Amino acid sequence: MTTRTTPVAARGTSPLARHRWAVEAVAAAVFALALVAYGSGASFRQDYVVLICTYSLLALGMYIPYIMSGSLSLAYNAYLGIGAYACGLISTRAGWSSLWGVPIGIVLSAAIAVVLGLATRRLTGFYLAGVTLLFAVAFQVFLLDRVSLTGGPVGMPVRRPHAFGYTFTRYDIMIGAVVLVWIVGLLLSRLRQSPFGVVVRLRKDVPQVVESSGISSGTIGVVSLAVGAAIGSVGGSLFGMMGGVAQPESFGLHIIFLAIFMPLLGGQRSPWGAVIGAVLVVVFTFELHILSDAGTLFFAIAILLVLRFAPLGLLGLGTPLLRLLTRLRMGRTPGGEGS
Amino acid sequence: MDEILLSCSNVSKSYGGVAAVRAVGLELRAGEILGLIGPNGAGKTTLVDVITGQQTADTGVIRIGTVSLTGPPSRRARLAGFARTFQHPQLALDMTVRENILIGAVPDRFSSPWRVLASAFSGAARPATPEIDDRITDLAAELNISALDRMCADLTLGEQRLVEVARALLRGPTVLLLDEPFAGGDPRGVEGMIHALTRIVERGCGVLVVDHNVDIVASLVDRLVLMDQGQVVFDGLPTAAMASQEMRTVYFGSGT
């Protein structure tokens, strides 16, 4: 029996007012500080932190089109690659600061995402996934083949970024990467709750409703892809600037697979799930030496387990736990609403 | 008589040789509730899909005022001020009632690619929309929808249909299409829908009710259109329709 006595929600209280943005921002900041503290040690740790941030931006870039809007357009290696190569080209060919590569990469990858999105707008599911994977292969081959432009298999150097006469150190880049992930994560979390986010999520389940409400579902899809590609491209730029090189092998299909799985592992209900997934990938593949070669295999198995048994991901496991804790606490507090 | 909001003339649609809708003509006037009834397979839903653009008609013209309607559903909905509900409620079940209704309030923000992009940025900057929330809250109260923060998966079929009506009404439509609003509803759901319909009429928009529950529809509408085998066989006052020979033929198969 559903109770009919539930009062209609009071006016003026937006459901968002109850969402504690400050708490989320602070919790994420604490996490960011922990990352920075970790990265303040040996130099290789800074590479790990930037790799985590790169993967985070990749997964965050996929968050709107893939998790929220349900599009399996998968050519994300291209967007990352464009970000890195834009920094490389602008710094070695034009001699400008590689920071200029960031906006150039954003515009270029968003443009390619729009073209690819328009070209595949009638495809969904397996066919969209397949044809965008073919595009991803063709992109990697392009990097290997166009030696005059991309440097071929050895890639091309990316100069350290500089601005106003100051050349950024690796440590600076690491700090910048962490701050960037923090900002993008928060913005996406807010975006998810906004009308745009609601419409994009409705498009995933009930596309006819979006259309019959007078909103072009195709336009929503293409814009989501463009925004996602731009975020991914920034990740690629960071990766290139940190490593000092842009190479084809960094932008193969494996990163697409990682990117598909990261948000599922961490949890789909929040962009932070994607970040958690990124941390786990890097920990599994590089940090757990006992797993040595099998790190990626363990990651793959973890994914299968999560898909099968915990469809809401690790953050999803936290919610019932939290609910249980609150219930226990409420049960004990006098006057609390025991159940 | 009030102005004609929506008119169909000579609309036909067939699937692989089977004519689902044959040369149908229909008019809907402002402030009118028009009932479209007929047995299963009479072509009612196909006609609605053709009007809204989910399907394209083989022949015929659909006009809103004097403008001919073409293109994808989103374009038609914008041009015509259509809003519709679906025979099988189309709700994102793992989202809240409020979120499902909200889309009705915001189509203006998504009318061009640039506006979509802008709404993405403004959404990240300022996700809360208190003024829209207030509108949703008021409308929900009017339609007796309670607990807006429930997941749609927890609703009964009747409640889901009401949520669809709320979503459609929030757009402030000039023409509202209700596709089988009474089908499968428990008595409470039907009651809620009848109440909703009285509120809808107060807003002065034209309403097309498609259903096969003849008795309920006939008691609510200003005019009845009876369809059978893809054609309109009767168009007139509900009382006349109920007494007509065609009605008896279609529903009871008696006499000629």
Next chain:
Amino acid sequence: MPVQLWVSVVELGCFAGLIALGFFLVLRGADVFMFALGPLAMFGAMFGAFQVSRNGWPLPIAALIGVAIAVALSGLTELLIVRPIHRRTGGQENPSIVAIVAILFALEQLAGTLFGRTPLPGTPFWSAQFRWGEAVISGQSIVLVAVTVLAFAGVALWLRRSANGRMLRAVGDNEHAARTLGVPVDRIRLIAFCLAGLLAGVAGSLFAAKAGVSFTSGLQWTLVGFLAVIVGGLGNVWAPLVGAVLVATLQTWSVFEFGHAMRDYLTFAVAFLFFAFRPKGIFQTKVRI
């Protein structure tokens, strides 16, 4: 194009055809694109090649067990992952895709961990060489062609003659309706997955002899088969084979004419053009109402 390259076309066409036939069966029977077939073929082939080259097993036994493993893994994929997820999500497409991609990824990693991350050489079943005009035809390619023809004829016959084969199509078209009509949907789906695993396993162990096999071959094989399905369509059992031969011709010719990069650009372009202009492939399913 030299005659020898046409031999390559036939080999690649038969191989891609077998994989595509596997896709065809699962698409027809479960309405799922089993992207993991390429990696299954790779896994079976790597198992065989590893046991032969490292442990000195006799080829027939190693290959047989490799194929059996591919069948078992394909069946387990359906039983343990795809079916439960399909049920839980009420038949939504995306969760199934992600699950299958996860299996693809897991199989690659498992093969890399078990059999090493360097390519392994395949061993031919029949190492005779025949001269035919300017071309040299290996016994292995004759085996591959024979097996392909047999497999297609067998599947065609099975689909037409056996009760399970006839039900396969009903399940893929409308699972719900098939279930209501009393079709044993679960069994049919499982048969489709196992048969596809068998085809993939056989294809992999036969093709490995040509160019060797490494843990990353699986995805390439999947994409070649995918393209064959896109070009051929699903209208007819033989459509995947026609699609595969066309794709093989195009790929071999473009490598010969322009080099490897052009092959991959053209591959994408063809997939893209087919989706734009002929989304159901060359052989379209007849619309029946």
